[in-house]
Amino acid sequence: MDFGFTEQERLFAENVRRFARERLAPDYAKWDRGEPFPRERIRELADLGIAGLRVPEAYGGTESSYVMAGIASEELSRGDYNTSLFLQIGMIIADILAGHASESVKRAWLPAIASGDKVVAFGLTEPNAGSDAAAITTSAERDGDSYVVRGEKASITFAGMADACVVFARTGGAGARGIGALMVPLDLPGVSRQVYRSAGERLTQRGSLVFDGVRVPADHLIGGESGGFYQAMGAFDYNRAIIALACVGVAQQSLDETIEYAKQRHTFGRPIAKHEGVAFQIAEHLTMISAARLLAYQCLALRDRGEPHTKEAAMAKWLGPKAAAEAIHACIVLHGWIGYSQELPFEQRLRDVIGLEIGDGTPEIMKAIIARETFGREFAAYR
Numbered sequence: 001m002d003f004g005f006t007e008q009e010r011l012f013a014e015n016v017r018r019f020a021r022e023r024l025a026p027d028y029a030k031w032d033r034g035e036p037f038p039r040e041r042i043r044e045l046a047d048l049g050i051a052g053l054r055v056p057e058a059y060g061g062t063e064s065s066y067v068m069a070g071i072a073s074e075e076l077s078r079g080d081y082n083t084s085l086f087l088q089i090g091m092i093i094a095d096i097l098a099g100h101a102s103e104s105v106k107r108a109w110l111p112a113i114a115s116g117d118k119v120v121a122f123g124l125t126e127p128n129a130g131s132d133a134a135a136i137t138t139s140a141e142r143d144g145d146s147y148v149v150r151g152e153k154a155s156i157t158f159a160g161m162a163d164a165c166v167v168f169a170r171t172g173g174a175g176a177r178g179i180g181a182l183m184v185p186l187d188l189p190g191v192s193r194q195v196y197r198s199a200g201e202r203l204t205q206r207g208s209l210v211f212d213g214v215r216v217p218a219d220h221l222i223g224g225e226s227g228g229f230y231q232a233m234g235a236f237d238y239n240r241a242i243i244a245l246a247c248v249g250v251a252q253q254s255l256d257e258t259i260e261y262a263k264q265r266h267t268f269g270r271p272i273a274k275h276e277g278v279a280f281q282i283a284e285h286l287t288m289i290s291a292a293r294l295l296a297y298q299c300l301a302l303r304d305r306g307e308p309h310t311k312e313a314a315m316a317k318w319l320g321p322k323a324a325a326e327a328i329h330a331c332i333v334l335h336g337w338i339g340y341s342q343e344l345p346f347e348q349r350l351r352d353v354i355g356l357e358i359g360d361g362t363p364e365i366m367k368a369i370i371a372r373e374t375f376g377r378e379f380a381a382y383r
């Protein structure tokens, strides 16, 4: 086994870490407190190659490896955890469009995603269907050379700022097989949006999208009328490791800052790092974060080699946010009173990390997948 990065990967990591330190970290709190994330900054992410990581070269992207995307996620999150959502959702959308969309949709959207000019959201969850995604009720009915979309999507990252959304909708019968996906530009008549007052991840303007008889050209159907659900599930797999690495990045940054603090802060005549009660906590969290990092990169390396990785992805998605939330919680307490204030970024980081403990599948659903992959589908409580 090879645990090292190539020279190209190492240089890319350094580049993204510098960007995160200089262009993201100084404004992290601002975007939590209501200032919109500037479009120009999305284009800067694109200039680093981040928006087009999974866009094919023919459409202006770099078509990089999944390990490379993991590196970007980890390093961006050291500066602003939420910016890794541009990478995550951009990748899922690019993979879905490149693999299954009509040529006209690919030409209209893929170059704009790669350049950072357009943001596309991923619309699966509904007010009454989250973990049980196959229970969605949003419909897309064929009418001449259009589909007419009706329904509501809930908890959609970038709902407030997206230019389009890949909307999963019922195009056929019941269950997963009756679900298709459509590219829906959000400036069409009949679309409305509402941004939530979120506990964290406020930069992403998470919210709901309502489709009230929205008429979409028929060539905006992605894949067949019954392919949508399976495209979504295929896309989910690797993104769980990308999420885990975002968690690893923000937790590692928090631990690095806490290590420095523990060397400077004195109690009882010595640096707090000399109290084993402090140093051992750091040792434990560093260990858990390292384990999460290895698991996530193992998953992405498997994906790059075209090998099965569903179980590893679910393991990484369960462990990453949990280990990060626990580490950041400890960093708050180890900073004492000032750790529990908005003077320092830890409380915001904790609120942010909890969002992706739920988003893209809860811990319970991850464990259900690990169990299903271990025992076999015949032992699963549900398919």
Ligand SMILES: Cc1cc2nc3c(=O)[nH]c(=O)nc-3n(C[C@H](O)[C@H](O)[C@H](O)COP(=O)(O)OP(=O)(O)OC[C@H]3O[C@@H](n4cnc5c(N)ncnc54)[C@H](O)[C@@H]3O)c2cc1C
Binding pocket: 122, 123, 124, 125, 128, 129, 130, 131, 132, 154, 155, 156, 157, 158, 201, 206, 355, 356, 358, 359, 360, 361, 362, 363, 364, 365, 368
């Ligand atoms: C920050 C954030 C960003 C998101 N971004 C997007 C997005 O961009 N696009 C999108 O489509 N969705 C998005 N989501 C929605 C997300 O995917 C869902 O919230 C998630 O899948 C869980 O669904 P739910 O909230 O409806 O919870 P439910 O499915 O109602 O579950 C409620 C609780 O019951 C537990 N539970 C459910 N079923 C089982 C079971 N079989 N066994 C054990 N426990 C179970 C769950 O673990 C959870 O704790 C986002 C959510 C968050 C928080």
